[in-house]
Amino acid sequence: MSRTALVFTEQKDGRIRNVSLECLTAANHIVDGGEVIAVLYGEKNQAHIDELGKYGADKVIVLNNENLKSYTAMAYKQAMVQVIEHTVPDVILLGHTGNGKDTAPRVAARLGIGLISDCIDVSVEAGELILTRPIYAGKAFEKKRFVKGPAFVTIRSNNIGTNEMIKVPVVQIMDVEIHDLRATLEDVVRNATSGVDLSEAHVVVSGGRGVKSAEGFQCLTELAEVLGGAVGASRGACDAAYCDYSLQIGQTGKVVTPDLYIACGISGAIQHMAGMSQSKVIVAINKDPEAAIFEVADFGIVGDLFEVVPYLTEAFRRMQEVS
Numbered sequence: 001m002s003r004t005a006l007v008f009t010e011q012k013d014g015r016i017r018n019v020s021l022e023c024l025t026a027a028n029h030i031v032d033g034g035e036v037i038a039v040l041y042g043e044k045n046q047a048h049i050d051e052l053g054k055y056g057a058d059k060v061i062v063l064n065n066e067n068l069k070s071y072t073a074m075a076y077k078q079a080m081v082q083v084i085e086h087t088v089p090d091v092i093l094l095g096h097t098g099n100g101k102d103t104a105p106r107v108a109a110r111l112g113i114g115l116i117s118d119c120i121d122v123s124v125e126a127g128e129l130i131l132t133r134p135i136y137a138g139k140a141f142e143k144k145r146f147v148k149g150p151a152f153v154t155i156r157s158n159n160i161g162t163n164e165m166i167k168v169p170v171v172q173i174m175d176v177e178i179h180d181l182r183a184t185l186e187d188v189v190r191n192a193t194s195g196v197d198l199s200e201a202h203v204v205v206s207g208g209r210g211v212k213s214a215e216g217f218q219c220l221t222e223l224a225e226v227l228g229g230a231v232g233a234s235r236g237a238c239d240a241a242y243c244d245y246s247l248q249i250g251q252t253g254k255v256v257t258p259d260l261y262i263a264c265g266i267s268g269a270i271q272h273m274a275g276m277s278q279s280k281v282i283v284a285i286n287k288d289p290e291a292a293i294f295e296v297a298d299f300g301i302v303g304d305l306f307e308v309v310p311y312l313t314e315a316f317r318r319m320q321e322v323s
Contacts, residue, residue, distance in 0.1 A: 002034035006089035008080060009038055009052065010099055016048055018200045019095035021055045022160040026122045028056040030091055030129060037061060038169070039083055041068040041076070049171060056165040059172060061087075067178040070185045071099050077106045079176045084111065086174065089150055091129065096154040096255075097199065104154050115152045116144050118255070120159040120278065137251070137270055138277035157200045158257040159278075196230040198247065203229025204258045206249055206276070209236040210265020210286065210305060217243055219306065220264055223313045226320070232256065234272045250275040264305040268293030285309065 005027035009020035020038075027036045038057035040048055042065075049060050061083060067075040080103065084092060094100045096118045108115040120141075121132040129151050131144050198204065205224040207217055217231065224231045232254070233247040249256055251274040261279035266272060268284075268291055276282070277296055284297035285305045294300045301308050 003031045003090040004035045005031045005091040005093060006087055007038045008094040009040060010095055010097060012197060016051055017095060019097060019155060019157040021162045023093040023095060023155050024055045024057060025163045026155060026160045027093055028165060030122060030124060037087055039063060049169060053167045053169040054164055055162055056167060057169045058167055060169045061172050061174050064173050064175050065178050072183060072185050073102050074181055075178045076103050078178050080107045081110055082176050091151045093153050093155060096156045100154045108152055113149045113152055114146055117154040118156050119153055120156050134278060137274035156257060198230040198232055199254050199256060201230035202259045203227045204232045204256055205229055205262045206232035206266060207237050207264045208234040208266030209240060211237055211242055214242050219309045223309055226313050226316045234266050263293050264309060266293050267291050
């Protein structure tokens with residue numbers, strides 16, 4: 001059955017986020033030859049339009065309003081509602097990012113439609129859209145479907161993958177009305193570290209209380225740089241002021257799904273596992289052979305992280321020099 005899918009894209013540091021491209025790939029799978037519409041906030045950017053077409057957008061709607069150049073919940077909610085009412089899609093997709101988690105429930109409540117969030121797989125079975133999402137901190141999975149109305153879905157990063165389809169999208173400029181804003185954004189002060197986006201990184205090197213200090217994270221940062229990855233942390237490390245809360249991974253932090261997750265000095269509390277248990281490969285480094293993190297690890301190293309991590313860093317450097 002042919003469908004129309006609407007994908008709200010997200011930008012970070014002047015680039016389309018990878019999870020938005022994953023949403024486009026999912027949308028093309030769902031519509032079965034139907035139309036895929038991508039939405040850009042702010043102003044027309046031909047490079048972004050070309051990239052959206054490269055990953056399967058048939059049409060790109062550019063939302064023209066000064067209040068949409070930077071994210072605010074109320075402005076984005078109003079814009080999304082207007083686009084959905086204008087296009088009347090069968091499926092609505094966006095990334096399960098901080099912005100997506102903030103906006104999607106507001107829009108669903110405003111329109112009175114259902115929302116299935118944090119999905120890691122989409123499929124069409126007998127013409128029906130089936131969505132898979134993890135529950136119980138990733139220990140189990142549930143499959144859900146919509147019984148009526150448009151399907152409103154958020155997608156977790158690094159699960160769907162991307163697929164180039166090379167389309168030449170039709171571009172439409174849509175003027176949207178933003179009114180009665182309770183807050184406007186004056187400036188953005190970035191607290192996160194520079195480099196690879198933690199939520200979309202393919203390699204994450206994460207530290208816990210076992211890192212012992214802010215200085216202890218230096219060897220983790222060096223390993224992450226060699227592997228082209230990002231540094232993360234457990235809540236315990238953040239609470240101990242070893243690093244900023246922007247690095248926190250877990251139930252009350254970021255959820256990551258990298259190809260490789262290296263846990264250093266992390267005991268494996270259920271709160272932390274909720275944020276990383278779906279990683280493709282998990283390597284645990286801990287002095288305690290009974291640490292819970294070893295139960296979910298694919299590979300475990302019992303040892304002092306301050307000896308093991310520098311050794312791994314040097315080994316990976318040598319491998320890169322040879323290759």
